[in-house]
Amino acid sequence: MTNFKLTVSDVKGKSITKELKDSDANKLLGLQLGNETDASIVGLQGKLKLTGGSDKSGVPMRNDIHGSARKYILLSKGVGLQAAEIGQRIRKLMRGNTISEEIYQINCKFDGELPVEAPAEVAAEPQENK
Structure with a gap:
């Protein structure tokens, strides 16, 4: 039962966030940063290049x-x-480049332009006061 938050950015800098669950998320397990995968898992036509991510604790x-x-x-x-600063080195906790079940967020680069979505209009319904 794996869940990922996938942040997809296009060449113009626009980005969208999708949540992947179970069968769609399992397709990403074992891939490394820099690998390309099919963009159909987020409903797009083209390729996604994995560029980064973080685990559940933010590493x-x-x-x-x-x-x-x-x-x-x-x-x-x-x-x-x-x-x-110049010459300064710091020991920090980092995670490796392979996607596993502990990963929470994955950053991707889409090879085309993301489609423009119209903002959802909220229907104004009158509320009754009692």
Whole structure:
């Protein structure tokens, strides 16, 4: 029973969020960051490239750590380190580049443009006061 929140961004910078459950989510298990998959799992025509993600506790995935385990690594710049001074290195907890059941959010890049959806209009119904 795997659930993922999939954030899909297009070439123009627009993004949408979809929630994948069970059978659709199982198609992503075992894929690594940088791999491409079919965009039909979110209802689009084309390819999705996996670019990142994080687990249930917010630990980010990093492309240069193999596997799906969480590891402490020494960072001087890059993914997972906001601001470090010149010459400063910090040991941080990161997750590997393979999607497993512990992953909560996955970031993807769509190779085309996302369709424009019209905003849903809220029907104004009069409410009775009692």
